[in-house]
Amino acid sequence: MSLRTFILGLSASFGVAWLAVIVIPYLKMRDLAPVPFPESKNTAAIFNPKRTGRVAHGAKVYAENGCYLCHTQVIRPTYAGNDLYRADWGGKKEDPVRGDTRRETNAFDFQGETFAHIGLTRMGPDLSNLGHRMEALRATGVDPEQWLLLRIYNPQLNPKLWNSTCPPHPFFFSKREIKGNPSTDALPVDVGPDRELVPNSDARALVSYLLSLKKDHAVPASLNFTPVKKDDES
Ligand code: HEC
Numbered sequence: 001m002s003l004r005t006f007i008l009g010l011s012a013s014f015g016v017a018w019l020a021v022i023v024i025p026y027l028k029m030r031d032l033a034p035v036p037f038p039e040s041k042n043t044a045a046i047f048n049p050k051r052t053g054r055v056a057h058g059a060k061v062y063a064e065n066g067c068y069l070c071h072t073q074v075i076r077p078t079y080a081g082n083d084l085y086r087a088d089w090g091g092k093k094e095d096p097v098r099g100d101t102r103r104e105t106n107a108f109d110f111q112g113e114t115f116a117h118i119g120l121t122r123m124g125p126d127l128s129n130l131g132h133r134m135e136a137l138r139a140t141g142v143d144p145e146q147w148l149l150l151r152i153y154n155p156q157l158n159p160k161l162w163n164s165t166c167p168p169h170p171f172f173f174s175k176r177e178i179k180g181n182p183s184t185d186a187l188p189v190d191v192g193p194d195r196e197l198v199p200n201s202d203a204r205a206l207v208s209y210l211l212s213l214k215k216d217h218a219v220p221a222s223l224n225f226t227p228v229k230k231d232d233e234s
Contacts, residue, residue, distance in 0.1 A: 050112070057209075058207070067117075068120060073215065090103055090128070091132070101218075106219065109128075127213050129215060129216055130211075131210070131212055134211055153170060154168035175192070175197055183196055
C-alpha cells in the first residue's frame with residue numbers, strides 16, 4: 001500500500017465518521033426553529049416552556065451534581081424500548097383538559113436549555129415529567145418542595161425509601177442556630193436543640209428545576225410519535 005492510499009484511507013475512515021456523527025447532526029440541529037402548528041382546541045400557537053432564571057440555575061446544579069448519571073430525561077421512541085406504558089413518565093394518562101398527553105421526547109423538548117440532560121443511565125426513574133408527579137403529590141396534601149428538599153438532603157430519611165440509592169446531598173444545607181423565630185423554610189429534621197436545617201440557594205434552584213420538569217406539551221402531529229394520534233391534539 002502506498003503512503004498516498006494509506007493517508008486517503010485514513011482520512012476517509014475518520015472523515016466519514018466525523019461527517020456522519022458530528023457535521024450532519026450539527027447542521028441539522030444547530031438552529032431548531034419552533035415548529036408552527038395549526039390552531040387546535042387546546043393550543044392557539046407554539047408553546048415553548050420558559051427555562052430561564054432559577055430554573056436555568058437549577059439545571060446547572062443538576063449537571064454539577066451528576067444527577068444525569070442515574071436519571072434520564074428521554075421517553076424513548078417505541079422502536080427503541082417502550083416507555084409510554086408508564087403513565088407518569090411520558091406525560092399524564094388522564095389530563096382533565098388534554099386527555100392522554102403521553103408522548104415520546106423530541107429535540108424541541110430541550111429548547112432553551114444550555115444542555116440537554118438526556119442522561120446516561122437509568123439507575124433512578126426518568127425525570128422528564130417529574131413536575132406532574134410532584135403535582136399529584138401536592139394533591140395528596142404533601143408539600144412537593146419540602147418533599148424534594150428532604151430527599152435531596154437524604155432520601156433514606158423517608159421510611160419508604162430506607163434502601164434508596166439516590167445519593168444524599170447534605171452540603172446543600174446548613175445547620176444553624178435558631179435566633180429569634182425559626183426559619184420558615186427549615187426542614188423537619190432534628191439537628192439538635194435550638195438548631196435548624198436550612199437549604200441554600202442551590203438546593204432551592206434545583207427544586208425549582210425539578211418542579212418545572214414537564215415535557216409533554218402539545219406538538220404538531222409530525223412530531224408526535226405516540227402510537228395513537230389524535231387529530232384535535234396534534
Ligand atoms: C447513583 C445514582 C443516582 C444519582 C447520582 C442520583 N439519583 Fe436520584 N434516584 C436514584 C434512584 C435509584 C432513585 C429511586 C429510589 C428513590 O426514590 O430514592 C432515585 C429517585 C429520585 C427522585 C424521585 C423520582 C420519583 O419519581 O419518585 C428524585 C426527584 C431524584 N432521584 C432526584 C435526584 C437529583 C436531584 C439528583 C442529583 C442531585 C439525583 N437524583 C442523583 C439514583 C440516583
